[in-house]
Amino acid sequence: MVIVVAGLIVWWVNGKKQIEIIRRIPPVFENKSEIREIKIALTADIHNDWGEFSKVVKMTKESGDELVVVVGDMTVYGKGEELEKAKSELINSGIKYAVVPGNHDAYRSLAGKNIYDGVFSKRYQVVRIDDLKLILIDNSNYRGLGTDQWSWIKKEVIECKRLLCLAVMHMPLNNSFSTHLMGENNAKVTAEAKKLLGLLVDNGVRQIEAGHLHYATSYELEGIRTDIVGAISRERNTQSPRYTELVIRGNEIERKVMEVEE
Secondary structure, eight states, rough: OOOOOEEEEEEEEOOOOOOOEEEEOOOOOOOOOGOOEEEEEEEEOOTTTTHHHHHHHHHHHHHHEEEEEEEOOSSSOOOHHHHHHHHHHHHTTOOOOOOOOOOTSSEEEEEEEEHHHHHHSSSSSEEETTTEEEEOOOOOOOOOSSSHHHHHHHHHHGGGGTEEEEEEEESOOOOOOOOTTTTOOOOOHHHHHHHHHHHHHHHTTTTEEEEEEEEEEEEEETTTEEEEEEOOOSSOOSSEEEEOOOOEEETEEEEEEEOOOO
């Protein structure tokens, strides 16, 4: 029997509003003493607003998050100096971090070589924390994922039926309320997004963490849950600056949407 409990709770702690959306799924571990709590933070759409991001860093350190994942759009135009500034800010923050590019980060290229590659060497990667596997996918290119990345994704999802896997990417693959998706205005890439969605579902990937919409929400559609993690930048933000914290205990995921303090 599978029991799912979902709820929305809003409360104030030390003057900070915290919006928590909880989902609980019974853990697969029989020996509960083996379960270690893992806390990670996911941020997106910073758009050079490093003042707001510094507040996020402070909040994640206070919360004890062991990893911060930037889910794309660190910059506005993807210029070399913007990307270098982003990398410097992340290094100087002292946090353990991982990044995946957004469409703004991949916006510019120089003599056929993308500037992003010269600053952040990995466009897609896997991050493992115990039995948690984060598959960071680069879907920032309007031309699609590319054959090399497709082969890599197919290999990495194989073990997701025995591990807890989350797919992390900038653009969501589906939703019922916006046209801003992977493949918008490109029928070929839209079809590729559908194919990727099917691959993730078929291999047991638990959920998708995405950005791009400048809005924090969560929904289940076409067999998989997607969390839109919220935007950090105060400009062009449909909400106040927010990020997502995931607390993982075995096979149980608790999602918290954190509002960045003024």
